[in-house]
Amino acid sequence: QVQLLESGGGLVQAGDSLRLSCAASGRTASRYYMGWFRQAPGKERSYVAGTAWTGGNTYHAHYADSMRGRFTITRANAGNTLLLQMNALKPEDTAVYYCAAKSSGSPTTNVRDYDYWGQGTPVTVSS
Numbered sequence: 001q002v003q004l005l006e007s008g009g010g011l012v013q014a015g016d017s018l019r020l021s022c023a024a025s026g027r028t029a030s031r032y033y034m035g036w037f038r039q040a041p042g043k044e045r046s047y048v049a050g051t052a053w054t055g056g057n058t059y060h061a062h063y064a065d066s067m068r069g070r071f072t073i074t075r076a077n078a079g080n081t082l083l084l085q086m087n088a089l090k091p092e093d094t095a096v097y098y099c100a101a102k103s104s105g106s107p108t109t110n111v112r113d114y115d116y117w118g119q120g121t122p123v124t125v126s127s
Contacts, residue, residue: 022099030079
């Protein structure tokens with residue numbers, strides 16, 4: 001069982017940066033594939049980025065094509081914390097951002113492949 005708790009969302013202006021954090025609890029959480037999704041009002045939840053455990057204390061990052069460049073995903077705290085650094089934010093980045101985890105290590109953008117979800121943290125970018 002893995003529990004996920006996001007933090008770091010808020011109201012920012014266009015061009016600002018924000019860092020989201022997701023704390024994972026669970027005996028083997030550090031080995032899980034963990035990722036970020038976001039859901040804008042009236043839209044489906046969509047994949048942002050994820051990290052796969054590759055052994056030891058190393059992780060491989062994976063991004064949705066549209067997320068490359070401005071967003072950086074990393075792990076900290078021996079792999080039990082998932083971070084999302086978001087730079088040059090735009091109003092279209094406004095959404096609730098969710099942390100998710102699954103036991104299998106391969107990247108997947110499908111919401112239904114994830115076993116655990118956080119409660120979400122809202123991000124609002126004003127123009």
